[in-house]
Amino acid sequence: MKLFSFWRSLATYRVRIALNLKGITPEVFEVNLPQGKQREADFAKINPMMAIPALIEDDGTVLFESLAILEYLDETHPNPPLLPKAPKARARVRAIAQIIAADTHPLIVPRVREFLAHEYKIDEPGVLKWGNHWHNVSLKALETVLAGSRETGRYCQGDQVTIADICLAGQAAGASYFKADLAPFPTVKRIVDEVMKIDAFARAHPLKQPGAPATV
Amino acid sequence: MKLFSFWRSLATYRVRIALNLKGITPEVFEVNLPQGKQREADFAKINPMMAIPALIEDDGTVLFESLAILEYLDETHPNPPLLPKAPKARARVRAIAQIIAADTHPLIVPRVREFLAHEYKIDEPGVLKWGNHWHNVSLKALETVLAGSRETGRYCQGDQVTIADICLAGQAAGASYFKADLAPFPTVKRIVDEVMKIDAFARAHPLKQPGAPATV
Numbered sequence: 001m002k003l004f005s006f007w008r009s010l011a012t013y014r015v016r017i018a019l020n021l022k023g024i025t026p027e028v029f030e031v032n033l034p035q036g037k038q039r040e041a042d043f044a045k046i047n048p049m050m051a052i053p054a055l056i057e058d059d060g061t062v063l064f065e066s067l068a069i070l071e072y073l074d075e076t077h078p079n080p081p082l083l084p085k086a087p088k089a090r091a092r093v094r095a096i097a098q099i100i101a102a103d104t105h106p107l108i109v110p111r112v113r114e115f116l117a118h119e120y121k122i123d124e125p126g127v128l129k130w131g132n133h134w135h136n137v138s139l140k141a142l143e144t145v146l147a148g149s150r151e152t153g154r155y156c157q158g159d160q161v162t163i164a165d166i167c168l169a170g171q172a173a174g175a176s177y178f179k180a181d182l183a184p185f186p187t188v189k190r191i192v193d194e195v196m197k198i199d200a201f202a203r204a205h206p207l208k209q210p211g212a213p214a215t216v
Numbered sequence: 217m218k219l220f221s222f223w224r225s226l227a228t229y230r231v232r233i234a235l236n237l238k239g240i241t242p243e244v245f246e247v248n249l250p251q252g253k254q255r256e257a258d259f260a261k262i263n264p265m266m267a268i269p270a271l272i273e274d275d276g277t278v279l280f281e282s283l284a285i286l287e288y289l290d291e292t293h294p295n296p297p298l299l300p301k302a303p304k305a306r307a308r309v310r311a312i313a314q315i316i317a318a319d320t321h322p323l324i325v326p327r328v329r330e331f332l333a334h335e336y337k338i339d340e341p342g343v344l345k346w347g348n349h350w351h352n353v354s355l356k357a358l359e360t361v362l363a364g365s366r367e368t369g370r371y372c373q374g375d376q377v378t379i380a381d382i383c384l385a386g387q388a389a390g391a392s393y394f395k396a397d398l399a400p401f402p403t404v405k406r407i408v409d410e411v412m413k414i415d416a417f418a419r420a421h422p423l424k425q426p427g428a429p430a431t432v
Contacts, residue, residue, distance in 0.1 A: 048360035049315055061304050065318065067283075068310035075303040087291040088277050094284035099265055102281065102318040107328065115349065120338060133331065144264035 001026040002056040004046065006033045007209035010105055010170040011066040012053040017166045018070050020200035022077040030211065033110050067101050070163045082163050093157045096145060096164035100171045104138040108174065131178030139175065143185040155191055165195045173206050177216050217242040218272040220262065222249045223425035226321055226386040227282040228269040233382045234286050236416035238293040246427065249326050267325065283317050286379045298379050309373045312361060312380035316387045320354040324390065347394030355391065359401040371407055381411045389422050393432050
């Protein structure tokens with residue numbers, strides 16, 4: 001497998017965690033986002049959305065969109081499972097994952113921040129406020145969902161690591177990029193602290209990747 | 217089942233199509249988005265993200281996030297299936313769905329347009345340009361993905377209706393809201409025209425819902 005990655009990409013972080021949990025070691029290719037490599041012809045041929053992650057299977061099949069990749073990895077490498085078995089529990093896990101991966105993260109990716117800056121002349125503090133705002137909106141919702149449910153356990157869904165936890169780890173890293181404090185969201189913070197004890201999460205962290213700075 | 221819906225909501229449109237395809241008729245409750253009913257306490261208790269759709273199962277279980285609901289409906293009501301069987305085909309279908317439901321639609325929902333207007337003082341033509349831009353970005357990517365693949369058939373994935381087609385129908389409706397022309401994207405347009413011949417799609421259309429205007 002080939003993984004197209006960049007240290008800072010939160011969507012790629014999700015896939016790195018899943019690959020680690022499944023015991024898969026891909027060949028990693030850097031797509032330097034600040035240099036705009038994702039928009040160059042070679043990569044646009046791989047993923048026409050010009051975004052990472054992208055994963056190329058050994059037979060050449062190209063996969064993209066992080067949640068689609070997570071489900072694929074879970075279907076093709078079932079152990080350990082990243083989703084519970086019961087449909088209602090699966091729906092809850094996917095909904096938590098999508099609050100992050102659909103309702104929040106797409107708002108703060110490079111192409112959106114660049115469009116705000118170039119098209120609407122929003123300055124750097126204005127763009128930081130944008131990222132901070134959307135993180136806080138979803139952290140508040142996630143705290144309500146997680147703190148208010150008996151389904152929540154050691155992790156988002158009972159005591160099994162799922163794609164919800166994978167997305168939550170990414171949300172926590174994104175919060176640090178945009179100076180959103182986790183302290184007002186104690187259940188979120190507790191679960192993030194818990195998953196970061198797991199080696200598969202810890203070594204997938206953005207700041208542990210080649211090219212990453214010491215802090216953001 | 218209870219479905220919380222509003223005529224204009226594209227995410228709810230997806231769930232309406234799936235319910236129609238599965239032969240399920242829910243009790244429908246309007247959540248008036250322009251009136252901000254999604255932010256009132258009664259609804260925020262149902263979905264802390266304060267967004268529709270939300271679906272309440274007969275046992276009281278609350279489901280939200282449209283793609284999580286689609287997968288749930290497919291797992292609990294398997295006929296007709298909304299995903300193919302092979303993992304790679306499933307990953308392709310989910311990726312197409314997520315280009316729309318994760319990379320595009322979350323950028324143009326009411327809360328984001330309202331934040332652009334209130335926080336950054338972007339005027340109505342500026343917000344329309346925003347919606348138009350993101351639709352065109354993803355329509356271009358979708359056309360490349362669909363036109364360039366032998367997997368594409370009568371619908372996005374062969375000749376079986378999937379969640380990719382459901383999301384594509386929503387994308388087409390969204391394009392009309394933001395004056396994005398489908399003509400430069402002939403494969404997208406062909407598939408949209410094809411699915412709109414299906415009754416389950418046609419009667420789920422935003423403009424067919426109670427309270428909808430004659431045109432947008």
